[in-house]
Amino acid sequence: MTDPLARYESLVDDPDAFYAACERPLPSVVRVNTIRTTAERARRALDEAGVAYEPVDWHPGLLRLPDGSPGRTWPYYHGWLHGQEEVSALPALALDPQPGERVFDAAAAPGSKATQLAALMDDRGTLVANDSSLGRLSALRHNAERLGVTNVVVTNQDARNFSFLPLGGEEPFGRFDRSLVDAPCSCEGTVRKNPDVRDEWNEEHVRSVVGIQKGILRRAIQGTRPGGQVVYATCTFAPEENEAVLDYALSEEDCRLVESTLPVETRPGVTEWQGETYDDSVRLAHRVYPHLNDTGGFFCATLAVGGERDGEGDETEGASEGDEAPDDATAKGEVAS
Amino acid sequence: MTDDGPDADGAEGTDDGPDADGAEGTDDGPDADGSDTDPTPTNDGQVFDRLPETAADRVVPGRPTRAEVVDWFDDRFGIGPSVFEGYSFWEKGAGKLWAFAGDLPVDQVDVEGVGLTVLRTRQEHWKPTTSAALRFGEHATRNTIALTPEEATTFARGEDQPIERWDGDWGYLIAVQELAGGPVPLGVGLYLYGELRSVVPKGSREDLEPLASR
Numbered sequence: 349m350t351d352p353l354a355r356y357e358s359l360v361d362d363p364d365a366f367y368a369a370c371e372r373p374l375p376s377v378v379r380v381n382t383i384r385t386t387a388e389r390a391r392r393a394l395d396e397a398g399v400a401y402e403p404v405d406w407h408p409g410l411l412r413l414p415d416g417s418p419g420r421t422w423p424y425y426h427g428w429l430h431g432q433e434e435v436s437a438l439p440a441l442a443l444d445p446q447p448g449e450r451v452f453d454a455a456a457a458p459g460s461k462a463t464q465l466a467a468l469m470d471d472r473g474t475l476v477a478n479d480s481s482l483g484r485l486s487a488l489r490h491n492a493e494r495l496g497v498t499n500v501v502v503t504n505q506d507a508r509n510f511s512f513l514p515l516g517g518e519e520p521f522g523r524f525d526r527s528l529v530d531a532p533c534s535c536e537g538t539v540r541k542n543p544d545v546r547d548e549w550n551e552e553h554v555r556s557v558v559g560i561q562k563g564i565l566r567r568a569i570q571g572t573r574p575g576g577q578v579v580y581a582t583c584t585f586a587p588e589e590n591e592a593v594l595d596y597a598l599s600e601e602d603c604r605l606v607e608s609t610l611p612v613e614t615r616p617g618v619t620e621w622q623g624e625t626y627d628d629s630v631r632l633a634h635r636v637y638p639h640l641n642d643t644g645g646f647f648c649a650t651l652a653v654g655g656e657r658d659g660e661g662d663e664t665e666g667a668s669e670g671d672e673a674p675d676d677a678t679a680k681g682e683v684a685s
Numbered sequence: 686m687t688d689d690g691p692d693a694d695g696a697e698g699t700d701d702g703p704d705a706d707g708a709e710g711t712d713d714g715p716d717a718d719g720s721d722t723d724p725t726p727t728n729d730g731q732v733f734d735r736l737p738e739t740a741a742d743r744v745v746p747g748r749p750t751r752a753e754v755v756d757w758f759d760d761r762f763g764i765g766p767s768v769f770e771g772y773s774f775w776e777k778g779a780g781k782l783w784a785f786a787g788d789l790p791v792d793q794v795d796v797e798g799v800g801l802t803v804l805r806t807r808q809e810h811w812k813p814t815t816s817a818a819l820r821f822g823e824h825a826t827r828n829t830i831a832l833t834p835e836e837a838t839t840f841a842r843g844e845d846q847p848i849e850r851w852d853g854d855w856g857y858l859i860a861v862q863e864l865a866g867g868p869v870p871l872g873v874g875l876y877l878y879g880e881l882r883s884v885v886p887k888g889s890r891e892d893l894e895p896l897a898s899r
């Protein structure tokens with residue numbers, strides 16, 4: 349049986365540190381729900397409830413709880429906290445949604461990132477949180493209710509064929525300003541939380557999930573207006589599921605990789621893997637290995653849709669003229685099906 | 686003073702699932718299967734319908750209006766209309782209302798959720814949800830009951846408790862406790878006959894240590 353971690357040894361600068369970090373359990377981490385309170389007040393509430401915590405140095409709204417589960421605390425009961433691993437907070441920060449925007453979360457359940465997106469939007473604008481699994485959507489709904497999210501529309505679709513029809517149609521609803529594709533993946537990045545992934549991993553699963561990842565990313569790009577952004581994220585180290593998927597999107601859709609700054613130490617995307625080469629721009633993606641920041645593993649890349657990113661060209665927003673984009677026919681065709 | 690009526694059991698506990706609504710339609714409005722010859726629109730329990738602004742805009746019989754909902758929160762809890770500025774309200778199932786801060790270009794959508802569940806209507810006593818109390822309760826100026834740390838603990842466990850000191854209205858109250866410099870909503874309680882019944886849904890109950898009195 350292949351140890352998936354050994355598979356990536358050649359990509360890692362310090363394999364010993366990488367393996368050692370993968371063996372260590374992760375601390376319990378909570379994100380402060382800024383829809384309901386502030387980081388400062390949440391810390392005060394934890395103090396009053398007698399719960400130990402350490403702020404995560406790169407983000408004031410993330411707190412490590414050395415004594416374990418956040419569920420049994422008053423601030424959690426009040427909906428001020430949500431259990432969420434540190435690296436899992438990165439894609440929403442990379443997407444940087446703004447209040448009032450239309451935002452899409454293509455594979456949203458169980459909702460950690462979706463509720464974080466809502467908080468970053470100040471619970472204003474429209475967040476469409478989609479997932480193909482009705483069962484997992486139940487968890488998302490529970491989390492959204494508990495945290496007080498009011499700007500979310502929850503949809504149950506296969507994101508590869510996402511249709512705007514339930515939202516009233518692509519016109520007049522409008523395409524999204526920003527989309528997050530937190531894709532289903534082979535998940536070795538979560539090994540510190542769930543060591544079983546090491547045994548359950550197999551190459552066949554990688555091959556089967558790649559098609560889903562490509563389909564979801566492609567449809568998310570089509571559903572995002574020119575000038576908008578799409579963040580692609582996974583918790584796998586597999587280049588097949590990361591850079592290769594980006595390379596596919598670059599060749600099939602009008603989009604390009606752009607620089608994004610993450611508040612943690614990362615490594616660039618890789619351009620070669622097992623005889624395959626990828627577009628040079630995939631270097632702009634971020635690889636997060638567990639030993640770099642003592643976190644889980646992660647992959648995150650930002651794509652700009654259309655020729656220009658907001659702010660790079662003239663002052664006009666791309667929303668109206670973008671409707672003439674060449675891929676429009678394809679998008680509408682899928683909507684109708 | 687109200688006598689009784691609001692359902693005090695934890696029926697809300699079933700509200701979490703996206704498809705739990707149908708089972709709760711105990712007080713259906715008009716028949717959803719209204720025949721083709723009937724020109725009166727009826728409430729379709731499977732989709733979300735935007736509430737009309739006012740009674741003059743009402744098409745579906747029995748459907749509450751946005752104005753009635755905003756007035757109700759103002760009358761009952763002093764949560765003013767400005768809190769709901771920009772919000773639309775949607776009905777799914779019989780009388781189950783959701784508050785939505787976003788924008789949808791249509792008045793009916795077939796999705797799994799639109800915003801936050803806030804209120805159960807189409808029954809004699811309208812019942813606010815725990816989610817509504819937690820999200821909007823900080824704006825309440827009346828019919829909120831401040832609990833001691835011990836009482837808050839009992840409440841969060843979902844248990845009923847005698848509280849004799851309340852001399853306000855009976856019915857649904859927003860329970861609060863003091864935390865981190867101010868009152869924080871704990872959920873909805875039903876006050877009847879000297880007793881505060883916790884209606885915290887099963888999935889949200891916690892057995893917690895009382896906060897230290899300060």
